[in-house]
Amino acid sequence: MLDIKFVRENPELVKENIKKKFQEYKLPLVDEVIALDVENRAAITEAGALRAERNRLSKTIGGLMGQGKRDEAEEVKKQVSAQADRLKELEAKEAELEEKIRTIMLNIPNIIDASVPIGPDDSHNVEVQRFGEPVVPDFEVPYHTEIMERFGGIDLDSARRVAGNGFYYLIGDIARLHEAVLAYARDFMIDKKGFTYVIPPFMMHGSVVQGVMSFPEMDAMMYKIEGEDLYLIGTSEHTMIGRFVDQMVPEEQLPLTLTSYSPCFRKEKGAHGLEERGVYRIHQFEKQEMIVVCKPEESMAWYDKLWRNSVELFRSMDIPVRQLECCSGDLADLKVKSCDIEAWSPRQQKYFEVCSCSNLGDAQARRLKIRIKGEDGNYLPHTLNNTAVAPPRMLIALLENNLQADGSVRIPEVLRPYMGGKTELRPNN
RNA sequence: GGAGAGAUGGCUGAGUUGGUCUAAAGCGCACGAUUGGAAAUCGUGUUCACCCCUCAAAGGUGACAAGGGUUCGAAUCCCUUUCUCUCCGCCA
DSSP: OOHHHHHHHHHHHHHHHHHHHTTTGHHHHHHHHHHHHHHHHHHHHHHHHHHHHHHHHHHHHHHHHHTOHHHHHHHHHHHHHHHHOOOOOOOOOOHHHHHHHHHHHHHHHOOOTTTOOOOEEEEEEEEEESOOOOOOOOEEEEEEEEHHTTTTTTTTTHHHHHOTOOEEEHHHHHHHHHHHHHHHHIIIIITOOEEEEEOOOOOHHHHHHHHHSOOOHHHHHHOOOOOOSOOOOOSSHHHHHHHHTTTTTEGOOSSSEEEEEEEEOOOOOOOOOOOOTTTTSOSSEEEEEEEEEEEGGHHHHHHHHHHHHHHHHTTTTTTHHHHHHHHGGGSSSSSSSSEEEEETTTTTTTTEEEEEEOOOHHHHHHHHHHHEETTTEEEOOOEEEEEEEEETTHHHHHHHHTTTTTSSSEEEEGGGGGGTTOOOOOOOO
16 A cells, blocks of 8 residues: 555656556546545644634633633533534544545555566566476376375365365375475574564454455455454464554564464455365465565565575475566555466476565555654564465475376475485375 | 453553543653763653644644543543453363
8 A cells, every 4th residue: 555645746656657557447546536635634624623623612611610600611612512513524524535545545556666577467477587497207297186195195075075175184194294394394484594483363353354455355265253253364474464553663673584384264265276176276274474574675685585585495395496576467456576486397397386475565564554663763664475385285396396206205305304204105005 | 151350651650520631750761961981860851643834843633452422521421342460160
């Protein structure tokens, strides 16, 4: 979310930015919101003057009452009452205008970074760099659930009976591999990158949900607990960032470099390709996440560090990846710059998304009123987030890339301590 | 889940028969005086958002958990919600 003052002072820049994002239909919003802002400030000024007058008269009444001059006090009361209607009218107008302005501001996209490639949709995203050789083995790589089944590692049929489509039982070594990946990623972020490990709440109040996402997003993603004002989180970012909403953070604490673990629950309403026989897009998964809150001038450096962390992490598990930069049209409105880290799928012989790294600039901080108490005054920090690992989806890449010709799966060295020292998984039969 | 008590500035904490609350006092912090330097002492200052404004200053409005209500006027009275503490119950 942009600052209304910024829009007021730089309307042309904001419009240029909207064009870059191929959202021409939003252009009229700029002039509209500026007009509403003028009206709103006029109302605020007039209401302020009326309240000042009311406060002054009320004090007079207090004085008169104290002296026992009841009749005179009654006279002054009438004067105050005379203004009451106008003030009420203005207050209603203020509330209405503010709501309208906020709604529009939420729809005006953040100013994207100058380096973001321009394009209308995800087909124009740009592959920046590949890391590791995308190997195509000379044997057939089966569908990921089939690999898991060879180890007796997955039961989707029972999961469907118990919870419905989009859930899974992971069993035995596959379940253990799932946890190994999370534990390794956690330790990687703690020990190698110096991030602070956090386990946040996995549920939150409706007011927090409304703070961290828009209504359509909420409707499409969030599960609600019946009879309670509680929602299951769709990502730990919800409660990790929610922690700072309306807070003033001392500058000494920056940069906040956090790595959080949580299960994630998503309705995936309207999402195509909720696959019946896989764990690619599902209602429940687990994620190790990176969150950074930093000074504005440092956010781009952190952005580069964050996506490189993901690359390093995946390469250490022998998974080839590439960095795919989101073009302007594919960039969510809140984001300044964003890229996906995609893992190589030998079966499909293409890359698929496993991490998403975003620099939100100060948009999220402004929207959620997260502020930094600095030496030279207060300011809005920049916020960033990135996926470390999100299994079971990432297990698809892990299994496919480490599958051997004889049907066994090699366990990457870094994961072995978390697998009881095993070097490979052997099929049951 | 039941009963009771609470939520006030960076912290502690007064204020609850509505009216100089323009939120006491203390601590902390910043600056200054004093000192060879420091401690102690003394003095001054010390929330945020918004409006007004070329800038600054001055001024204005709002904010005492959140939201709503009563009133000429609410930290104070009423309602709803959230959270905290104590006791009981239940529980990994």
